[in-house]
Amino acid sequence: MTEYERSRTMPALPEHVFDQAADVNRLDAWLPQDLHVAADDLPTVTVHEDRTDEDTSATLRVQPERMRLEWGTREGTGYSGWLQVEGVGSGASEVTVHLSFAEDSHDPGQDAVGAALDGSLRRLEEQVRLRIDNAAG
Template sequence: MAEFERSKTFPALPELVFDQVGEVALADRWLPHELHVRPEEPPAVTVHEDRSGEDAAGLFRAEPEQLRVEWGTRDDGRYAGWLQVAGTGSGASEVTVHLSFFDENHAPSEEIVNEALDESLDRLDEQVRLRVTHTGG
């Protein structure tokens, strides 16, 4: 199994950050540019990857009371991930993203995964900052 994790601090309340990740319809705003999520009958989703041109059956579950989102492949169980938002005090939050690839032979390289995690956290940061600016919070 190959596992990867990244964290980033956000200058916003945890609930505000979670509002951006807990809604599957907003996932394209913070996922890497080459991934696109199409909601189906919850918790089912289809994920399209531009690089391969393939669609994958997936799951997406948001747990608002835990400020946590979990996802993974639906049919073959080869991949799973989660994102956790935690308050750090003084109106800030820490977001941690964790990915697990259960077949190391088919896992992307560490460099590719870390770049994708960093891109996702940066895009999420941008979305949160836009929301804070527009709401005056």
């Protein structure tokens, strides 16, 4: 099993960050750009990957009381992951994303995963900023 993890501090309250991250209808705004999630009947979702043009059955669990998302492929041989939001004081939050690949054949490699995680966290922060700016203006 191969595991990857990235964190990013965001200048927003943890509740605001989690609400943006957990909005099932807006996951495409921050997920890696070649992944698209369709919520069937939570926790069941379908993940479409542009690179392979394949749909995969997966689960997505939203845990607001813990400010945590957990996901994974249903067959258990692909990947799983989680996103955790924690307050770090002064109205800021730290968001950590963790991915685990059960089989090497599903692991795109350290460089690709690192770039995808960093890009996702950057897009999530942009979405949070847009939401806060729109609420304030």
